[in-house]
Amino acid sequence: MSQQERDIECLRRLIGGDQGALAELYDRYCPLLYPVTLRILRSPGDAEDAVQQAWMQVWRSAASYDERRGTVAAWLLTMGRTRALDLYRSLSARRRAETADPAPRSASPDPLADTAQGQLEQRVRQALDALAPQQRQVLEIAYFEGLSQSEIAERLDAPLGTVKSWTRQGLMRLKELLPEEEWV
C-alpha cells in the first residue's frame, strides 16, 4: 500500500471519529507542518497555535478532502500553511517584531530522530539551489509569505505573465530534480 493509500485509509477512520487516526496523521505529518509554520511566523508559540488550529480543521473537515486536487500530505500541509499565513496577517506589525526570533530553534531538539528528514531537507535545498534564481524566489515568496501572483509581480517589478511562467517552471524543475522523493 502506498503512503497516499495509507493516508486515505487514515482519513476514513478519522471521519468516523477515530482519534487514533488523528494521532497517526499528527505523528507522521507534524514534522512537516511545524517547520513551515515556524518559518512563516518566526515564533514557536505562534507556530504551535497555527499547527493546533490546522489539526482541528483537519479533524472537522476531513470529509472535504478531494483526491483529485493533490495528496493527503499536500492537503495537510496546505492547512498548516494557510493557518500560519492567516495568523501572521492578523498579528499586528508591532507584535510580529516583538516575538520574531531571527533564527527560531526547535522547542524540543531531537538530533537523532531526524536523519531521514534531515537528508530529505538537504536534497530539496540542493535542488532549490539548482533552480534559476527567479524561479526559486517566486516559489519561496509564494510559499512562505503567501503573496498572490499579482503581489509577487509587483514586488519583483516583473510582468504577471512572467511570474506565472517562473512559478510553473520552478515547480516542474523541482519535480524533475527530485523525481522519487516523498515525505518520509
Add this chain to the structure above:
Amino acid sequence: MGVNAHREEHLDLCAGYALGSLSGEDEARLEGHLASGCPACEAALADFSRATVLLGASAGSARPSPALRARVLEAAQSEGAAGRRETAPDRGRIIKVPRRSAGWLTWLPAAAAAAMAVVSALSWNDANHVRGDLAAERQKIADLQQQLDQERRWAAVLSAPQARVAELQITPDGLQALRARATYDPATKSAVIVFENFTAPEGKDYELWALRGAGVASLGVIKPDASGYAVLKLENVGDPETLGGFAVSLEPAGGSPNPAAPTGPVVMAGKFGG
C-alpha cells in the same frame, strides 16, 4: 476548440493553485476548466502538489513541544463527533464513509456517570444513617469507587490517542447481523471489544481470537446478554509488534478445545489500519 479545452495557460494556473497564490478570478477559471475533467491538468496538479510538499520539507526539521500533541488530541476529544462535519461541496467529494449507528459505544460513559451518581447519593445518605450502618455503607462506596476506577481505566483505553482500532468484517461464514469493533491500546496492551447481535446458535459459542504474528491465541468465549450484546475488556492482549487484529470463530459450547487454533469456521476478522 471548446471554451474549456486544455491550453498551456491552464498549467500556469495549476502551478499557482498548488502554491495557493492564484487570484480569486484565476482560481474560478481553473475550477471551471477542471469541472469538465482535464487529464493533463489533473496530472500536473498531482506533480505540483508533490513539489509543494518537497518545498515544505526544505523548511527545516524543528519540532514542536510534546505538549502540543496532547493539546491537539484533547481538543479533538472534547469536540467529539458532534459538531464536526463541515460537509463538502458536491463537486470533488471523494471519500464516502458508510454511516454507523451513533450509539455504538455510548454505554461506557453512561455507566461511569451512573456509578458516580450512586456514589454521590450514598455519600449524602451516609450522614443520615445510624452508626451501625456506617461501615456497610462505606464498604459499598469503596466497592463502587473501585468499579468506577475500573470503568475509567477501560474508558481510557477507548480514548487513548495511540489506540488502534479494528472493525471486524463478516466472512462468508458469518451472519449479516454480526457486528464487532476492537480498540487496542499499545501502551497498556489492553483492549475493549464490543459485540452486537452475537447470540450463538443452540449448543454453540462464539470465541474471540488475537491475531499474533503468524498464529492466533484464544481470548475467550463471548457471552452476550439477552439482546446479543457483549463487551470484553481484556488485559495482555498482545504486544504491539505482533498483534495484528482479531477474529471470531463459531465453536462448540465452551469454545475450541485447542487454545491455539479454532476448530469451527471463522465468522469475523479484522486487522488494524489498512
